[in-house]
Amino acid sequence: MMLNHIPDSIEIIDYKDDGKDTRHYRFRLLSKTHHSHWHETQAGQFFMLNVPEVGEAPFTFTEPPNEQNEFSALIRKMASVTSALFDLSKGQIVGARGPFGQGWPHTILKDEYILIVAGGCGLAPLVHLINTLIATTENKKIVLIYGARDEQSQMLIAQQKRWLKTITIYHTLDQVSEDSNFNDGFNLLKGTPLDVLPQALSSFNSLPSKVLLCGPEVMMNSIAQTSIGRGIPETSIYLSLERRMHCAVGLCGHCYLGDQYVCKQGPTFSWQQLQSFRSTA
Amino acid sequence: MNIYLLDDIKKLQLHLTYQYQLHQIVKNNQGQSHWQQISTDQFPTLLHEKAQTSIKDFFFAQQENILVFNGEYFQETLPSPNPFVLFGVQSCDLVAVNYQDKFFKNDPYYQARRKHCLLVGLDCISPCEHGFCPTVNAGPGVRSHTADLILHPLVNQPLEKPQWLLIEGSEKGAMAIKHMTIKGQPLETAHWHYLTQRDLTLKACKQKFSDDSHINIAIEKINNNNVSAVFWQKVAIQCIGCSGCTSLCPTCSCYGTRSIKLPNDNISQERFWDSCLYEGFQKEASFHNPTAEAGKRVERFWRHKFSDGIATEFDRYGCVGCGRCEQTCPGVIGVHSIMKRIANDA
Ligand code: SF4
Ligand code: FES
Numbered sequence: 001m002m003l004n005h006i007p008d009s010i011e012i013i014d015y016k017d018d019g020k021d022t023r024h025y026r027f028r029l030l031s032k033t034h035h036s037h038w039h040e041t042q043a044g045q046f047f048m049l050n051v052p053e054v055g056e057a058p059f060t061f062t063e064p065p066n067e068q069n070e071f072s073a074l075i076r077k078m079a080s081v082t083s084a085l086f087d088l089s090k091g092q093i094v095g096a097r098g099p100f101g102q103g104w105p106h107t108i109l110k111d112e113y114i115l116i117v118a119g120g121c122g123l124a125p126l127v128h129l130i131n132t133l134i135a136t137t138e139n140k141k142i143v144l145i146y147g148a149r150d151e152q153s154q155m156l157i158a159q160q161k162r163w164l165k166t167i168t169i170y171h172t173l174d175q176v177s178e179d180s181n182f183n184d185g186f187n188l189l190k191g192t193p194l195d196v197l198p199q200a201l202s203s204f205n206s207l208p209s210k211v212l213l214c215g216p217e218v219m220m221n222s223i224a225q226t227s228i229g230r231g232i233p234e235t236s237i238y239l240s241l242e243r244r245m246h247c248a249v250g251l252c253g254h255c256y257l258g259d260q261y262v263c264k265q266g267p268t269f270s271w272q273q274l275q276s277f278r279s280t281a
Numbered sequence: 282m283n284i285y286l287l288d289d290i291k292k293l294q295l296h297l298t299y300q301y302q303l304h305q306i307v308k309n310n311q312g313q314s315h316w317q318q319i320s321t322d323q324f325p326t327l328l329h330e331k332a333q334t335s336i337k338d339f340f341f342a343q344q345e346n347i348l349v350f351n352g353e354y355f356q357e358t359l360p361s362p363n364p365f366v367l368f369g370v371q372s373c374d375l376v377a378v379n380y381q382d383k384f385f386k387n388d389p390y391y392q393a394r395r396k397h398c399l400l401v402g403l404d405c406i407s408p409c410e411h412g413f414c415p416t417v418n419a420g421p422g423v424r425s426h427t428a429d430l431i432l433h434p435l436v437n438q439p440l441e442k443p444q445w446l447l448i449e450g451s452e453k454g455a456m457a458i459k460h461m462t463i464k465g466q467p468l469e470t471a472h473w474h475y476l477t478q479r480d481l482t483l484k485a486c487k488q489k490f491s492d493d494s495h496i497n498i499a500i501e502k503i504n505n506n507n508v509s510a511v512f513w514q515k516v517a518i519q520c521i522g523c524s525g526c527t528s529l530c531p532t533c534s535c536y537g538t539r540s541i542k543l544p545n546d547n548i549s550q551e552r553f554w555d556s557c558l559y560e561g562f563q564k565e566a567s568f569h570n571p572t573a574e575a576g577k578r579v580e581r582f583w584r585h586k587f588s589d590g591i592a593t594e595f596d597r598y599g600c601v602g603c604g605r606c607e608q609t610c611p612g613v614i615g616v617h618s619i620m621k622r623i624a625n626d627a
Contacts, residue, residue: 002389005550006348007355052350052548055540057566078566095355216569244565246538246552251388253535253557256581257571259590 003249007050007095008035012088013070019155021077022121023086024062027096029069038065038099042106043129044240044268047098048248049073054084058245058263060125061099074124074155100248101267104129105238108210112140115200115208117193117223119147119215123156125240125267126214134166142167143200143208147193147219150175161185168203170196194222207232213239224271237271282425282455284476285468286443290432293447294324294368296461301366301399304339306332316367327369327432331409331603336374337381337531339367340394346541346549347390358549359393366399366457372420373412373603375402375427377531383595384534390552399457402428402450404479406436406486411604411617413493419601422483429454433479446475496616499623500587500598508627514576516622519612522575524556526606526615532586532599535562557581579614586616 014026029038041064048056057079063072077086088094104126108114114133118126123146133142144163148154150173160169164185176190189196193215201207211227213220220239227237243255243262255262258277269277287293297303303319306328315334319325348355370378378400385391402423405414414420423431425448433446447468449455461468502508527533537555542548555562558578564570572578585591586600600616607615613622 001387002392003387005389006357009354050355050550051540053540053542056538056550082566093353095350217571242565242567242569243571244563246536246555251385251534252537252552252555254537254555254563256557256563259584259588259594 003251004035004097005247005249007048007056007097008038009093010096012090012092012094014090018074019157020152022155023075023077024072025075025085026070026072027094029065029071029096030093038069038071041065041071041099042103043132044103044125045099045101046125046248046267047073047096047100048245049075049081049085050095050097051081051084051088052094055081056097056246057081058100058248060128060240062124062127063131064099064128074121074127076121076155097248101263102265102269104212104240104268105210105270108212108238109133109136111209113204113206113208114140114142114210114212115145115204115227116142116212117145117147117197117215117219118213119193119219120149120153121155122213122215122240126212127156127159129212130163130167134163141204141208143170143203144168145170145172145193145196145200147172147174147215149173151177168200170200172196193219194226197223197226201227201230209236211237213237217241228271234272234275235270238268239271239274240268241266241274243267282449284449284471284473285447285458286471286475287432287445287447287468288443289463290327290445291324292463293432293458293461294319295322297366297368297399297401297457298322300457301364303366303368305368306330327403329403329405329407329434331371331374331412331605333529333605333608335529335531335605336367336370336378337534339365339398340378340391341381341385341534341536341554342390342394343528344551344553345390346543346551347538348550349543350548350550352547357389359389362394362397364397364399366401368401369403369432370400370428371403371405371409371603372423372427373414373601374531375400375423376414376419376597376601377603379424379427380532380595380597380599380601381534399430399453400428400450401454402431404431404433404483406434406482408486408490409604411607411615412602413490413496413604413616414602415487415490416493416496417598417600417602419597421486422479423450425450429457433482435475435478436482443469446471446479495621495624496602499620499627502623502627503584503587504589508580508623510576510580512576512623512627513580514574516614516619517575517579520558520575520579520614521612522556522558522560523611524554524558525609525611527556527558527582528554529605529609531603531605532601557585579619582614583619 009030010027065071171186246252250264405421428450431448
């Protein structure tokens, strides 16, 4: 089958601010024109948002397309595409192509002990997964470490508060201000996710059976290496990578990592897979 | 597949123009050879010289609009060229087209052009400057699965005898000459011993290539991870990111996209050749750039040409030995310069 480079039209049906320069967007695929595979979206896959006259950029779904053809994404204002999106109002039409890439491993739904570490915007690609895990989970232990620069750059707080009923959440901030709120039910610490890792790990009876990472690459590397040092196998650590993307279908070359393309073979990889690519990078 | 004898190549050119728009390599006033559409009956002589422009442009356009947005819907804008023939393509370029056919197998824009093209290959009977096609299994003789028709110049053939061998490479090629007649007669079938003669000529040509053992030594070092990051960074300092190599290389395929406004206020998305050697090639919106270091980019370029991983996926290396990058590089990262340095110093 020929690759599809053509977006489907989507309507901006709503948006809500969340943290600094960040918004939850709700879109609706417009009838008749859209492709059917939208409804096969897996947690961790992404779509290309097309803002006409500006360009395209990749985003993950915080909620995949539902029966009403509506889906959500958490979008942070960064460069031209997102700035232009922030200037558009409800009811306006933009484009989307997708879903693309490999999502988080399916087997994770069977895991009982899961550690998730996210930094900054890196929580977005995990939202749908965490929601699914919570919905399908009984007797599971999930621990989330969420790191951000400061309180203003934290996002998805309302969402996380809902999760608190079921999962343990650690927050770390690079900078803690005097009036930082320590009584929100989150375990707040000054520092980085790496600093609370030992504590989070020891909260499991044995070791977590999966570790999922998403955020800055330096953070993911250090967490992965420490986890491996603690005896977690390389095949049990998964991460989601960010790369610049133009085509999302393995042609334009922009997202390369060794001989692989992150848009096709990723954006989620096991640590073991990643090491084999890096050796060819 | 049939083989024929031809005394005058112009008759073939003329015959093909009944069905195809003819393109051939010609020389400009500065002595540079390039592809050009031939619209007269004055057919230029066949040049045994590679074009200093890239053949990939015929299929993977340097710049093209891929869609139009009318405010409500996005619509594909596929090219629909008239049937055209590339007449006299050297083996390295044909192998490159074959490689790109695989890479762009499911790309509608590439395939929309490709399916209208007839490829007439031309055997090289002497090495070209910087070329090393035999080392990477891409020449000098045309591989029959890469061309629709193949022309072989018969050397030492008495003047009154036919000067060319015409070999069918594909069904499409056979169809293109099916009804060709010369002075009312069908084409003259060639005796098989002409194929033996062709093999001998090509073998002799192969022997005339200079020693390119540095290429193989370097390929091995690259794949055994014996080239350090420090080495790549050291050589990469001399890459000025001019994109000369990536534009000329017939197997380079990176592209960028941008949105543009059309005169009628519709909006289009354009794709254009990009270069993995540009500093910002992988720069993300967050400014994070995994290949901010020049060494990483140069390493990527050469791995893409010579890694075993690519070879497994495409049944061959990404380099077809045309030597254009050596010719064009103002620094020292063209193929011979870099592979020699890897072979000797890395
Ligand atoms: S890498 Fe250089 S020699 Fe090889 S195909 Fe490309 S331009 Fe030709
Ligand atoms: S985004 Fe184009 S190859 Fe991955």
